[in-house]
Amino acid sequence: MKRASKIYTALVMVFLFAPIAILLLFSFNESKSLSVFAGFSLKWYQELFRDGDTLESVKNTLILACSASAIATVMGTAASVGINKLRNKYVRASYDTVTNIPMTNPDIITGISLMLMFVFIGTRLGRSSSLSFWTLLISHVTFCLPYVILQVLPKLRQMDPSLPEAAMDLGCTPMQAFFKAVLPEIMPGIVTGMIMAFTMSLDDFVISYFTQGSGFQTLPIRIYGMTKKTVTPKMYALSTIIFFVILTLLLISNLTDEDGGKGSRRKAADAERARRARRILVPAAATVIIGLMVVLIVTGSGRTLTLNVYNWGEYISDGSEGSLDTIAEFEKWYEETYGVPVKVNYDTFASNEDMFAKLSGGAVAYDVVIPSDYTIARMLENDMLLPLNYSNIPNFQYIGEDFRNLYYDPENQYTVPYTYGIVGVIYNANVVDEADVGGWDLMWNEKYAGSILTFNNSRDAFGTAMYKLGLDVNTTDRAVWDRAAQELLAQKPILYGQVMDEIYNTMAAGEAAVATYYAGDYFTMVDSQADHVDLQFYYPERTNYFVDAMCIPTCCQNQELAEIFINFMLSREVAIANAEYIYYACPNSLVVEDEEYIEDMGEEAMEILYPEMESFREAYNTYAYRNLDPDTLGYISSLWEEIKIN
Amino acid sequence: MAERLIQLQNIHKQYGDKTVLENLNLYVKDKEFVTLLGPSGCGKTTTLRIIGGFESPDSGTVLFEGNDITDVPPHQRQVNTVFQRYALFPHLNVYDNIAFGLRIAKMPEEEIRERVTEMLQMINLTGYEKSPITKLSGGEQQRVAIARALVNHPRVLLLDEPLSALDLKLRKEMQRELKAIQQRVGITFVFVTHDQEEALTMSDTVVVLNKGRIQQIGSPTDIYNEPKNAFVADFIGESNILDGIMLEDKKVRFSGHTFDCVDGGFGRKEPVDVVVRPEDVDIVPREKGMLKGTITSVTFMGVHYEIIVDINGFKWMIQTTDFAPEGAEIGLYIEPDAIHIMKKSEYSGLYGDYSLDIDPEALDFDEEEDQDGAESEQAE
Secondary structure (H helix, E strand, O other): OOHHHHHHHHHHHHHHHHHHHHHHHHHHHHHOOOOOOOOOOOHHHHHHHHHHHHHHHHHHHHHHHHHHHHHHHHHHHHHHOOOOOOOOOHHHHHHHHHHHHHHHHOOHHHHHHHHHHHHHHHHHOOOOOOOOOOHHHHHHHHHHHHHHHHHHHHHHHHOOOOHHHHHHHHOOOHHHHHHHHHHHHHHHHHHHHHHHHHHHHHHHHHHHHHHHOOOOOOHHHHHHOOOOOOOHHHHHHHHHHHHHHHHHHHHHHHHOOOOOOOOOOOOOOHHHHHHHHHHHHHHHHHHHHHHHHHHHHHHHHOOOOEEEEEEEEEOEOHHHHOOOOOEHHHHHHHHHHHOOOEEEEEEEEHHHHHHHHHHHOOOOOOOOOOHHHHHHHHHHHHHOOOOHHHHHHHHHHHEEEHHHHOOOOOOOOOOOEEEEEEEEEEEEEOOOOHOOOOOHHHOOOOOHOEEEEOOOOHHHHHHHHHHOEEEEEOOOOOOHHHHHHHHHHHHHHHEEEEOOOOHHHHHHHHOOOEEEEEHHHHHHHOOOOOOOOOOEEEOOOOOOOEEEEEEEEEOOOOHHHHHHHHHHHHHHHHHHHHHHHHHEOOOEHHHHHOOHHHHOOHHHHHHHHOOOOOOOOHHHHHHHOOOOOOHHHHHHHHHHHHHHHO | OEEEEEEEEEEEEEEEEEEEEEEEEEEEEEOOOEEEEEOOOOOHHHHHHHOOOOOOOOOOEEEOOOOOOOOHHHHOOEEEEOOOEEEEOOEEHHHHHHHHHHHHHOHHHHHHHHHHHHHHOOOOOOOOEEEEEHHOOOOHHHHHHHHHHHOOOEEEEEEEOOOOOOOHHHHHHHHHHHHHHHHHHEEEEEEEEOOOOHHHHHHOEEEEOOEEEEEEOOOOOHHHHHHOOHHHHHHOOOOEEEEEEEOOOEEEEEOOEEEEEOOOOOOEEEEEEEEOOHEEEEEHHHHOEEEEEEEEEEEOOOOOEEEEEEOOOOOEEEEEOOOOOOEEEEEEEOOOHHEEEEEOOOOOOOOOOOOHOOHHHHHOOOOHHHHHHHHHHHHH
16 A cells, blocks of 8 residues: 555656646757757757847736736635625525635636637627737736735635624724724735636636737737747746746745644744744735836826737747847837837737637727738728728839739738748658649548648638639639538548648658648748658648738728838838748848848748749749638538538 | 713613613723623623623613713723723734823833833733733733733723633633732723623622623622522522412411511512522431421532432532431421512523432432433523
């Protein structure tokens, strides 16, 4: 028995701490590899501290966690006192249950329902965007509250109920009695509750994801955005730091909780130490909170302009690994040029459909968004875009002729192309026979059953089947879509999975052998591929051409600033930095004609990204996705759901 | 009116359906030691809390030196309380606990030190200033609680069963100490207890409460010697309570015998309750007894024996220093002034027969009929 329990304990420890130990180890890894430890280095930590946006999100998270936990602590303590005073035990029990609901409720439901409420109230009040820092704060207070009550209420119940009476008997007003007699007794509970609330707020992702507004990104959401493609060791460094911060907080909370209730059983010295710790901790916590609030107010009031940008994840050069920090650069350049400080809030989305849903719901407001062609068409149909003033965007002249006046914006009044690309097939040459390579058939080849990846969005997935069969990807004929759906159903049994950005890690690690994705991303995979993997790429004969373009949604608060930003993105140095970082083809002649860019990219990349073709416009017009009527879109998504379920 | 320091008039208090206090009228004189005595749930603590200001009556008024203080909050009343579980502040040490009230009153630290030191001397805890409360024994905590209240020089000290948590020996000691403190500081004490012995030893006046009503108010000797009804007679000390008929003044008939007594003023042939204290009954040879019976049990109590005698099915308790063996046929002799006559009340017939009061351990050896009776009645 004894040995069994020892083994059990050891196993628990291993599973709990081994991952963290590995995380810690690799955060100090000289190389980027996940398999080889190339030597001790602090470079990921250095890089982390150079990453302005991440540090900003750390600051945001701390401000949020401090204010949310402080408010929740005050409210929760007051609520506990109230609940404790209730005489009727049924009423009290129901209060208990009600306050516990947010704790047992799945986060996702809390998040969605809070967002719905904010948007509902916001639109009633006629706000252009309902979600902001304040809605995020309210949400965090909401889910932190039960944790505080859970800690404080038992302390109140343990307390001799005549303590406050004794204080009043000795001349205290009821208020004084609370502060002088009750508060010191329940302080351990309050401190523990506050620390719990703080840690809950600190690492909340789900609720924040639904209730955050534009421009206030918390750390978990930032990390989620950053890890969509490949996980950089910078994240290990950050996770390691967070782990130790939380660990310290927990230790402190345990230390303070040891006192209280068991006073007589504890050694006096222990109690004294805990009391002293509490005496230091409480003012310290208060100071930190007040300090951060001051920082929030000062920095908040100091900025005169804000620009909210909404882009795909990993779709801008962000200063990591020595690249140009586009956003920081813009802020610096703008202030130098116009003498007015500007703050750019940069948020990311995972798919066109997500972005469309969030923007059309009126939940958030952005000044610049970068969707794909068919979504731009859809947004225009819904009057969601503003016509641009091209005199503010002189750099538009460098956009190649082929990329202007495309179908989604025939007069070119609303958009400025950012990147373009072609969908291709990626395969692991160490697994796939050269003879099988060439067309879409590889994606249906039973030889590679179980290691094929396809898109996890309806339009792109249907595209693969339709190109394969030579069907029109923009048809409104339901029979044609049915045919494509059959093809996808036939492919389903041999799939490894339907994925979006998860493709990077799966392919780079060699877990899957065949996949289809956007050309530029192939290079990102190659960069991080494992030793036994040899990724190769080709375009099937018929495939999708796409353009992502910058545009300004109608909820924009400062159109001129947005246009200046778009123009800045087209300027030589910035455009090159972005093109090199993203690896997508660039429609900007300043980039494609630049010697250094061509050299940096290398021959192979240039060949793949810019394949020889007679006319991009013609290929694009033949193969690009168009926006379809809502009926057809609805039919496609019902087919898609069927495929996903089967 | 100065003599009547506190006056409760027509106090009524109800919790839900339960009436806790019913038309309660009571006054407390200055510098008096008053005890509210009664079984648990009789309303004594509620009465105390109404005086302290922690409860407000549903109707009725509380007067302090003739002024209505019914709605005055506790912190503005000139009374201090010693709570049942002391309610000392665990986060403060002895000194700070005692100084608490003075600090709230914003007294200069210098004066506080003087007063606290004086108090510590009085309660014999000099040198304990810095001790945490949790390290003190029950008796020490008790004394700190008293000091914490008295240091404010209240006009009245309210004590809510302050000794109930102490063991017997310590309780006796604290009883003496409390009485001594009360005489030294010369203020009014209102003391709540369910322990009749405690009430008798310490009080100037005892107020016996039951079911939210005052049963009797009087000095300890009055209460003991002249109980007003069967409840008081039974609750204060031991009593044999019998149904009797007042034949005429100073003649009462019970247990089939007519006795001379000292009470009068009842109607002719009026049914009454007769109280005879166990220590006032003498055991005599059967032929000399006014009443004749059989001894059913004898218990040695140290100073005396407790003897249960069956007389025509009614079990008497007798306390005597003379031994008589179980089973002996004996006679009882009662002096006229040992017989106390009470008017019939709602409590008549409920108390005073010791056939109900059998030691459970003795049950096994007893006859079966006794056992049944004992069980059903003890379940109450």
